[in-house]
Amino acid sequence: MEQNGADLVVRTLVENGVRMCFANPGTTEMHMLAALGRTEGMALSLCLFEGVATGAADGYARMTGTPAAVLLHLGPGFANGMANLHNARKADTPLFNIVGEHATYHLAYDAPLSADIEGMAATVSAAVATPQTPGEVAGATAHLLSQVSTGGVATLIVPNDVAWLPAEGTPVAALPKARPPHDEAKLADALATLSAPGAALVIGAPCITRRMAELADAIARKTGAKVLAEAAVARMQRGGGTPPLARIPFHVDPATEALKEVRAAVLCGAREPVAFFAYPGRPSKLLPEGAAVLPLCAPGGEVEATLEVLAAALGAEVTPYTQSEVEAADPEAAIDAEVLGRCVARTLPTGAIVVDEAITNGGHMFPMCAEAPSHDWINNRGGSIGYSMPVALGASTACPDRKVLCVTGDGSAFYTLQALWSMARDKRDVTVLVLANRSYRILANETSKIGAGAPIEETQPLMSLEDPAPDWVKLAEGQGVVAERVATAGALQAALEAAMSSTGPRLIEVAM
Numbered sequence: 001m002e003q004n005g006a007d008l009v010v011r012t013l014v015e016n017g018v019r020m021c022f023a024n025p026g027t028t029e030m031h032m033l034a035a036l037g038r039t040e041g042m043a044l045s046l047c048l049f050e051g052v053a054t055g056a057a058d059g060y061a062r063m064t065g066t067p068a069a070v071l072l073h074l075g076p077g078f079a080n081g082m083a084n085l086h087n088a089r090k091a092d093t094p095l096f097n098i099v100g101e102h103a104t105y106h107l108a109y110d111a112p113l114s115a116d117i118e119g120m121a122a123t124v125s126a127a128v129a130t131p132q133t134p135g136e137v138a139g140a141t142a143h144l145l146s147q148v149s150t151g152g153v154a155t156l157i158v159p160n161d162v163a164w165l166p167a168e169g170t171p172v173a174a175l176p177k178a179r180p181p182h183d184e185a186k187l188a189d190a191l192a193t194l195s196a197p198g199a200a201l202v203i204g205a206p207c208i209t210r211r212m213a214e215l216a217d218a219i220a221r222k223t224g225a226k227v228l229a230e231a232a233v234a235r236m237q238r239g240g241g242t243p244p245l246a247r248i249p250f251h252v253d254p255a256t257e258a259l260k261e262v263r264a265a266v267l268c269g270a271r272e273p274v275a276f277f278a279y280p281g282r283p284s285k286l287l288p289e290g291a292a293v294l295p296l297c298a299p300g301g302e303v304e305a306t307l308e309v310l311a312a313a314l315g316a317e318v319t320p321y322t323q324s325e326v327e328a329a330d331p332e333a334a335i336d337a338e339v340l341g342r343c344v345a346r347t348l349p350t351g352a353i354v355v356d357e358a359i360t361n362g363g364h365m366f367p368m369c370a371e372a373p374s375h376d377w378i379n380n381r382g383g384s385i386g387y388s389m390p391v392a393l394g395a396s397t398a399c400p401d402r403k404v405l406c407v408t409g410d411g412s413a414f415y416t417l418q419a420l421w422s423m424a425r426d427k428r429d430v431t432v433l434v435l436a437n438r439s440y441r442i443l444a445n446e447t448s449k450i451g452a453g454a455p456i457e458e459t460q461p462l463m464s465l466e467d468p469a470p471d472w473v474k475l476a477e478g479q480g481v482v483a484e485r486v487a488t489a490g491a492l493q494a495a496l497e498a499a500m501s502s503t504g505p506r507l508i509e510v511a512m
Contacts, residue, residue, distance in 0.1 A: 005134035006035035006163040008171070009098065009156065012141040014041045015171040017066050018096060020397060021045070022053040024081075026073030028100030031163040033071065042069075045397065045426055047390075048418040050081035055390025055416060056397065057095050058088040062206070062235045062378060063353065063398040067094040067148065074100055075115025078155075083415075084390060085124040085153055087382030091234035092151030092206045092300055096144065097121070103161035104132060117157050126152030132159070134167035145174035151206055151300055182268075182297040182306040190266045190296045191313055198263030199225040204270030205303040208236040208245065210374075214318045215307035217243035222316035226262065230270050231255070232379040240350065240374025243321040244367065248273050248286065250359075252449075255286045264292040268310075269303035276383060280451040323371045331490030335512050337361045339489045340407075340435070341368040347496040348372040349403050353395045356380075357388030357408040360442050361435050361512055365407065386415025389432060393419050396428035403500060404430045410438065410465055410472065417475060423505035424480030431499040432481075432507045434472045438465045476507035483507040 003011075009032065022045050025033045036042050047053035050072055057068035072078045078099050088095045099117055101107075107114065121128045127147035129140040137158070144154035193199050203216055208229060213236075220227040229236065231248045238244070249255040252275040259273065265287055272293050273286040287293065297306040310316075326345040333339055341364030348354070350373035356362055357380060369375070378395065380387045392406035413434050423430050443463045447455055455463055476483035486492045486508060499506045 002166050004031060004035070004164055005137050005158070005167045006031040007039070008134065008167045008169060009137045009141050009158065010035045010039045010042060012138045012171040013069060013096065014039055016142065016145050016174045018069055019043060020060055021069040021071055022047050022056045022394070023071035024048070024050045024053050024073065024077060025071050026077065026100065028102060028160045029071055029073055031160070032098060032100060032158060036071065045422060047422050049416060050077050051084050051386060051416050052390045052393065052419045052422060054081035054088065055084035055387050056394035056422070058084060058091065058093045059355070059378070059391035059394025060398040061093045061095055062091065062391070063376070063395045067096045067145070068394065069096045069098055072097060072099045074113045075117045075120060076113060078117055078120055082120065082124055083384040084387055086384050087380055087387045089124050089153050090382035093234065094148045094151055095153045096148070097153065097155040099155060099157045101130065101157050101159045104159045105161065121155035121157065124153055125155040128155045128157070130157040130159070131162055134162055134165045135169060137162065137167065138169055138172040142172035142174040146176060149174065149176035150179050180298050180301040182301065182309065186294060186296050187309065187313070190294055190310065193264045193266055193292070193294055194219065194223045194225045194310070194314070196264065198261055199223065200259070200262040200265040201225050201227045201268060202230065202265055202270040202273065203227065203245070203268050203303065204230040204233070204299060206234045206300070208233055209304060210237040210242045212304050212307055213237070213242050213245045215311045216245060217321065218311050218316035218318045219307070219314060222314050228258070230273070232381040233377070234379065234381050236377045238370055238375055238377050239372040241321050241323060242374065244370035247366070250276065252279055252282050256283065259286050260288060262287055262291050264294065267293065267295045268297045268306050269299055269301055271299055277450065279449055326368050326371050329489035331488065331493070333489040335487065335489060335492055335510055338364045339492070340510070341365040343489060343492045343496055344405070344407070345369045345372045347493065347500050348375055348405065349500050350374055351402045353399060353402055353404045354378065355388045355392040355395060355404065355406045357385065357412050358435060359409055359412065361409070361437070362407065385412040389413060389419035390416050392430045392432070393422055393428055396430050397426065400429065406430055406432045408432065408434060410434050410436045410470060414470070420476055420481045420505065420507065421479040428505055429503050430505050434507060434509050435512050436472060436509050437512045438469050439463055472507060472509035481505045481507050483509065485509040485511065487511040
């Protein structure tokens with residue numbers, strides 16, 4: 001069969017290590033879909049909503065370190081996936097979009113689905129390309145892969161005729177970029193800063209490894225410096241004897257409280273901490289006024305190597321961390337944030353992947369799970385809700401031999417509940433905890449903090465999921481996922497134990 005432009009795109013992706021595509025295609029992507037299907041080494045997953053496809057690609061890449069592809073239909077399809085592309089961009093996740101475009105000669109007619117795809121893509125992409133001939137596609141694909149080799153979203157816009165026309169040539173190899181090392185000129189100042197009173201070391205990375213946590217713990221013990229991770233971490237290796245690494249709190253008041261004694265902060269792969277939002281009478285920058293900031297290693301840089309250098313220069317030695325056991329909750333207790341944390345920590349199996357979107361009820365879960373067996377923890381760095389179930393789908397696709405636990409609020413889960421269908425269809429081993437407080441509770445908390453007053457009769461319905469209350473058991477079962485509802489600590493513990501000892505997708509609606 002004669003090779004066309006679509007074939008050359010897919011062959012170039014496969015030759016450069018891209019082996020998975022999450023797809024929601026339309027008419028303009030049919031040649032691309034055919035090429036994806038017939039190219040050896042490329043796997044496909046159908047997603048019923050574009051936000052599921054983009055989130056799944058994010059989760060896949062967070063666990064593998066290599067991009068997944070996403071196939072999207074024209075500008076409106078890309079727009080539907082943009083929220084989770086925003087999250088992927090903020091997490092420095094390598095991700096490769098393929099977006100179909102009208103044929104080059106058809107664009108002049110402004111057909112109903114015509115849109116400024118390049119303009120939209122530029123808002124969430126590190127690099128965008130629109131080849132105009134089949135001969136350009138291999139080079140454009142390889143160039144985009146090179147641009148996001150250390151993280152970032154790439155978008156290849158493929159006009160329909162460029163996809164279907166014959167294409168000569170062979171795949172082009174992408175040239176990966178190197179991660180920037182630490183700033184050697186600032187090393188002496190960083191060492192002096194960390195050894196002085198009121199010092200903090202703030203760590204950020206696409207993946208905070210166990211070794212990074214061990215080195216950070218050694219540096220803290222040697223110098224007395226406060227060590228914190230950024231508020232949201234794209235992926236963190238934890239548990240199983242890994243020293244706990246605290247995060248900067250999400251909310252502005254506890255965050256400023258946690259940082260109030262800091263006089264100087266060394267940033268290692270992290271950005272200077274700022275509040276998620278502006279609040280009247282509260283600071284945008286979370287470090288105390290006048291605190292010195294020393295960026296030693298840039299975001300996306302060689303964080304682990306930088307910590308190795310710091311530890312060696314300080315003579316800080318890694319020592320074993322002894323875990324403690326998390327006490328069980330009273331089986332008859334109603335489920336609150338503390339009970340949730342205890343039940344999850346006590347049932348998490350070795351090698352699990354936790355995807356955390358427990359915005360208002362997850363405060364105890366993260367620190368308690370530091371005492372669980374070894375696992376990976378994934379957070380939403382972009383803040384756009386509806387990320388967790390798609391990311392869990394992608395993480396399970398990347399690591400089919402590992403249990404994935406997705407913890408999400410009911411408000412967040414509604415954004416991308418179609419992910420349940422893909423989990424069932426692809427037989428992914430994901431357990432979803434939907435924390436059903438029947439509200440967007442975080443908004444009720446935020447409205448007074450931001451100075452808008454308490455919710456009133458007219459605004460309260462916009463923060464409530466009552467009348468009608470969603471039935472997550474029926475919603476899950478309707479998409480082929482086994483589900484149950486629990487309301488006590490004992491029931492939650494039993495449901496989690498059953499889920500962790502079985503395979504396949506399950507949903508547990510947790511009444512809170």
